[in-house]
Amino acid sequence: MTDIRIDVAVIGAGPAGVAAGIGAREAGAEHVVVFERDWDLGGILQQCIHPGFGLHTFKEELTGPEYMHRWIERAHGAGVTFRTNTMVFRMEEDGSFWTMNPDEGIQHVHAGAVVLGMGCRERPLGAIRVPGSRPAGIYTAGTAQRFVNMEGYMPGNRVVVLGSGDIGLIMARRMMWEGASVEGVFEIMSWPGGLRRNIAQCLDDYGIPFHLDHTVTQVHGKDRLEGVTVAKVDANNKKPILGTERFVACDTLLLAVGLIPENELSRMAGVQIHPVTGGPVVNQCLQTTRENVFAAGNVVIVYDLVDWVSAEGYKAGKNAALFALDGLPKATRRFDVRGGDNVRLFSPQWLSDQEDATIFLRVTKPVEQRCRVTADHGLFSKTLRYARPGEMNEVHIKAEQLRMLPPDVREIIVDVEEE
Known part of the structure; x- marks a missing residue:
């Protein structure tokens, strides 16, 4: 058994994990390692040979393997290290974790910050x-x-x-x-x-x-x-x-x-799990309740577009690197996010006033006519042609808006209602 010390560790080499590795490297972390239990990189997108990926990120329609190939090439170019065929079988509450590899045996990994990117699994019969x-x-x-x-x-x-x-x-x-x-x-x-x-x-x-x-x-x-x-x-x-x-x-x-966020390792690390999403409670920096542990992608909330998974993975990797380098701003105010009457799932669950925020949400019941998605206190309002449970919606809030809220405001409610 050996001990390994690195700057940022990422668990999972799917779309969230690969992007997190890139984000960490481009934010200044020198030694970034992505651990993957499979023999190959790409996660679930290895088997998604149908088109429909990359319309937001690359402005063209790609298959799953084509989409991941572009991200993996970028990761190699950024200097991300990958460890495949390596199972993370235990996490400690200090953020360190244990891996098993047939060639190198059992290793104890200590990182300045960790990004959880294990994805999700399917509900069985x-x-x-x-x-x-x-x-x-x-x-x-x-x-x-x-x-x-x-x-x-x-x-x-x-x-x-x-x-x-x-x-x-x-x-x-x-x-x-x-x-x-x-x-x-x-x-x-x-x-x-x-x-x-x-x-x-x-x-x-x-x-x-x-x-x-x-x-x-x-x-x-x-x-x-x-x-x-x-x-x-x-x-x-x-x-x-x-x-x-x-x-x-x-x-x-x-x-x-239905899909369930894969969070056995998160629970081992002592991360708070949201009772509705089944994923870690995070802020807009993708920081969990363990400040050195970040999470992104379907391990947090199940997205419908892989482009969003990659974007959130990149953000989590960047912020994990900033934390490891003592460059992540500390929150001076905290705002808990709540869902309104027609919001079933949402992430993040709380916001600080130090960074712009994007809240992803799903409605409880479909609204098949013009409707409005809002964040109260006048923070956000947008008209939609419809809103359906199978499709996510976004709420964008600027950090300056949060800083201007009255001192007694501690909660932000997001909702979708008919106009």
Whole structure:
């Protein structure tokens, strides 16, 4: 066992982690190391071979691997060091952590600052408590995506998709491209969980049936999946409506029922976890409640655009480097962020008056007409054509605005309401 001392350590080499490494180097940190448990860099985007990435960052449409290649090339050019096939298996409350590598064994890493960029994971079938056996043929949509796009393996030929998250929508189209019959996408909510463009391009364009207010109530099959029972649910309490059940024959069930920030290491480090987002509580510098630990990307809140993940990763890396170099400004005032009646998720959860802030938020229920996203005290107001749970919105606040607020203001409420 050996001890390693570096300026900034980044855990995870997906879009957030790679960008964090660049941000740290460009902010002045000399020894920046990104630790990745996989053999290759890029995280989930390695398997996302469909286009649609980079429209904000590069002003052109790229596949996932193309998008990550550009960031990885930039990281190598900036002097970022990568350690692949290296598992971080424990974090300490002082921000140090332990790694395991087959060539170098166990090492204890001490860094001036750490950036958490572990991403998120998919909810499995057990998380939604669907009764029935557990035969072969039930996969999360991301697992099926890796099988098809990277391993060259077809999970099945007759497919049902439960949930309408973006990966599920994309995989419904992908499975059809590979010759499978997609029997339908079933969503328990009264609105889609993914981007509207994916509904149009992945389902509407291919005639794939899409059923809102529906769920799977039973799994059938012993060794291999033989079918599922689906039923319509009450729009209010989401319980199955008796008499609406029907059997759908299939050999594959893909789950796109939500993503969970990957935060076991964050908890080990003693970082406060937000009860709604499932990610660390952060400020606009992406600093957690452990001042030497920063977090960015889907480990904080699940974004819908990878461009935002990379931008937040870069910011976290930059601020981590400034902290390690004693150059990060100290907050003189703190403003807690709260969600209004129609805001379900938001990040960051608190602001200082030392830096401009961007608050990302998702609405609780869709507003399918002109609406206004606001931050109270007159800090921000913008009119939108609509607001949907599957699509994030942004609130931009200048540091000067925060400094001008009356001394008794300690809270900022963000909301989205009909005009």
